[in-house]
Amino acid sequence: xxxxxxxxxxxxxxxxxxxxxxxxxxxxxxxxxxxxxxxxxxxxxxxxxxxxxxxxxxxxxxxxxxxxxxxxxxxxxxxxxxxxxxxxxxxxxxxxxxxxxxxxxxxxxxxxxxxxxxxxxxxxxxxxxxxxxxxxxxxxxxxxxxxxxxxxxxxxxxxxxxxxxxxxxxxxxxxxxxxxxxxxxxxxxxxxxxxxxxxxxxxxxxxxxxxxxxxxxxxxxxxxxxxxxxxxxxxxxxxxxxxxxxxxxxxxxxxxxxxxxxxxxxxxxxxxxxxxxxxxx
Amino acid sequence: xxxxxxxxxxxxxxxxxxxxxxxxxxxxxxxxxxxxxxxxxxxxxxxxxxxxxxxxxxxxxxxxxxxxxxxxxxxxxxxxxxxxxxxxxxxxxxxxxxxxxxxxxxxxxxxxxxxxxxxxxxxxxxxxxxxxxxxxxxxxxxxxxxxxxxxxxxxxxxxxxxxxxxxxxxxxxxxxxxxxxxxxxxxxxxxxxxxxxxxxxxxxxxxxxxxxxxxxxxxxxxxxxxxxxxxxxxxxxxxxxxxx
Numbered sequence: 001x002x003x004x005x006x007x008x009x010x011x012x013x014x015x016x017x018x019x020x021x022x023x024x025x026x027x028x029x030x031x032x033x034x035x036x037x038x039x040x041x042x043x044x045x046x047x048x049x050x051x052x053x054x055x056x057x058x059x060x061x062x063x064x065x066x067x068x069x070x071x072x073x074x075x076x077x078x079x080x081x082x083x084x085x086x087x088x089x090x091x092x093x094x095x096x097x098x099x100x101x102x103x104x105x106x107x108x109x110x111x112x113x114x115x116x117x118x119x120x121x122x123x124x125x126x127x128x129x130x131x132x133x134x135x136x137x138x139x140x141x142x143x144x145x146x147x148x149x150x151x152x153x154x155x156x157x158x159x160x161x162x163x164x165x166x167x168x169x170x171x172x173x174x175x176x177x178x179x180x181x182x183x184x185x186x187x188x189x190x191x192x193x194x195x196x197x198x199x200x201x202x203x204x205x206x207x208x209x210x211x212x213x214x215x216x217x218x219x220x221x222x223x224x225x226x227x228x229x230x231x232x233x234x235x236x237x238x239x240x241x242x243x244x245x246x247x248x249x250x251x252x253x254x255x256x257x258x259x260x261x262x263x264x265x266x267x268x269x270x271x272x273x274x275x276x277x278x279x280x281x
Numbered sequence: 282x283x284x285x286x287x288x289x290x291x292x293x294x295x296x297x298x299x300x301x302x303x304x305x306x307x308x309x310x311x312x313x314x315x316x317x318x319x320x321x322x323x324x325x326x327x328x329x330x331x332x333x334x335x336x337x338x339x340x341x342x343x344x345x346x347x348x349x350x351x352x353x354x355x356x357x358x359x360x361x362x363x364x365x366x367x368x369x370x371x372x373x374x375x376x377x378x379x380x381x382x383x384x385x386x387x388x389x390x391x392x393x394x395x396x397x398x399x400x401x402x403x404x405x406x407x408x409x410x411x412x413x414x415x416x417x418x419x420x421x422x423x424x425x426x427x428x429x430x431x432x433x434x435x436x437x438x439x440x441x442x443x444x445x446x447x448x449x450x451x452x453x454x455x456x457x458x459x460x461x462x463x464x465x466x467x468x469x470x471x472x473x474x475x476x477x478x479x480x481x482x483x484x485x486x487x488x489x490x491x492x493x494x495x496x497x498x499x500x501x502x503x504x505x506x507x508x509x510x511x512x513x514x515x516x517x518x519x520x521x522x523x524x525x
Contacts, residue, residue: 167406167407167409168406168407169406170409170410173409173410174407174409177409177412177413191336192343192376192380194336194340195336195339195340195342195343195376196343196376197340197343197344258346258347258348259345259346259347260347261347262345262346262347262350262376265380266380266383269380269383269384269387272387273387273391276387276391280391280394280395280407281407281409
């Protein structure tokens, strides 16, 4: 059970084995043995290098930020008061773990509610940074340092359900079309910026375009509950403008200035078409 | 007199020496390294993905600026008698065709629904089938038909590049966008006239752009007639499906 035999396992399973070993060790040696999993030398290889977002090292303090890694992810059990910050190479190996960086928490042994709460807080934080009018609104290049895909997923599904709910026929077809348009649209918009020679990170851009759907979600909710066409039209226009306002700085900052219109126009087209679906269906 | 065609690698799709265009002062060269989407940034020498799946392979086809695109759109509307092909000879782009096609899908389905609403506002419901039909028809027309044309032109030994045909057909659809706006007016005759006019403009655009490259063999006459028929049936389908 030594940690020096580095059998080249899959990243997550090696870390699972580490964690189980450590739990057994802690149990065997009792509370006198202060053997925190955080001090185990990282026998497992660090996670595959993803495109890393510039994460400041101050984020490496454990319980500060949530990380919605898949349930098999492991890491140091967050004990902020007792544990010193992780060793440098451990921290460096942990930082670029996708999903916006930050140390991944031990989601196997904590209550489910805690995991969900962490994700919800992250979604709220990202919303506040991206969507809401905010005088301290961050520089678009750093916009979603902590990107995740749960928020966009929830917004897209909610939008599809809201639009298909108020359709009078062919509800499932409507949902399928809206979902396909939104999901494929986000991917195609990101590819469009990349092909025009822009500098963005793929998943960060997907995440941001998903978060900018939040105003349209509000509009869809209002239109679902209300059926007066003029009010619906005004609401859709306002939320459409809000969504476009939220997404514009990010996309326009990513390409060179003589192609800005080429990159921004498809974003506008997507939001206008979704706004039209909200209004008309 | 055939215009000399640059047997540029951009005409073969995907290009075989994409990187030769990216070397030099091309800004997208740095952009390739920052893409997190493809798992190729671990080790440069490995080259994770096959070449046809990488973003950088297709970047030469999107090397246009805003004024290039608007200039090409103006060419398609004003029918500058074959200048379009010389303009796009060295730099055919795929941005225009794809986004004009996508815009047209949205515009046609939205305004088609709106025009049925204006005809009988009492019992109207949004017809989502129009979106599906629009997507199928426009994407097939813009991307499949030039492919077939390319193979046929190769058979009769005419040197035209595939990407250039895509570019041509994509921009030829632009005229249907303003026409959709006009066809909202619920007067049946106006709808027919306007869609027929759009069909005429796009057909003329395609034919005049292709004619000087087709030579004067008997096949070229067949090709021209065939293209006219196809474009006319496209305009007809457009009218019937969306603005009936």
